[in-house]
Amino acid sequence: MRRSSTSQRNKLLYRLLAIVFWLLVWQAGSMIVKQEILLVSPVSACQTLCRLLGEGAFYRAVLGSFGRILLGFALGTMLGILLAALSHAASAVRILLAPLMSAIKATPVASFVILALIWISSKNLSVFISFLMVLPITYANILEGLDRADAKLLEMARVFALPLSGRVRAIYIPGAFPFLLSAVRSTLGMCWKAGIAAEVIAQPRDSIGSALQQAKVFFATPELFAWTLAIILLSVALERAVVWLIKRINRGLEG
DSSP states (O other), X not given: OHHHHHHHHHHHHHHHHHHHHHHHHHHHHHHHHOOTTTOOOHHHHHHHHHHHHTSHHHHHHHHHHHHHHHHHHHHHHHHHHHHHHHHHHOHHHHHHXXXXXXXXXXXXXXXXXXXXXXXXXXXXXXXXXXHHHHHHHHHHHHHHHHHTSOHHHHHHHHHTTOXXXXXXXXXXXXXXXXXXXXXXXXXXXXXXXXXXXXXXXXXXXXXXXXXXXXXXXXXXXXXHHHHHHHHHHHHHHHHHHHHHHHHHHHHHHHO
């Protein structure tokens, strides 16, 4: 137990040292360039972020982006799980969905953004793009988890005539959960970045993407870096919160 605790402390220390190293590299680059319009210092970026934290517009933009991107993430995750379950149960569904999922994964985000703007309002574009980033990865991960369900346990369930609900709870959910967790960790960062990129193009009201675009137009480099720093911090916080929530839900389902 003590050795495990020491190992955790060492990992945390190494991570902090790595962060300090890259902050020093950033600071050195800023001192070499000596032009804030090109590269601000980390101190200037943090000061600008602190100033933004005192403005109501900052929180409106964060909440607006959070709401839209989380909605897209939730829709993509739920549909991915549903389609994976259907594909596992029926090979015809698996064959039918295979080219669609491959096409979604292969198509660049920029193409989706440009095409989607024809049919979708700028307000809902980030929801759609986030949804597309999550769907194929969640589908593939959950399908693999279901396919890898323990054959011996499934045979035992059939022998004892365990109902489908019992098999889902006792066999499929525990088997697929690590794959769901992996999908969440992979897709959260992706859909967050893609959603913000969609907002930069569509510029909906009260969004981080609009704030980034405005900072770029007015050459407000400190604000550009401050918003980028905020995006990174929010992405890390969002991933940890969602992973924690999914783990809690899984423990509740397992009883």
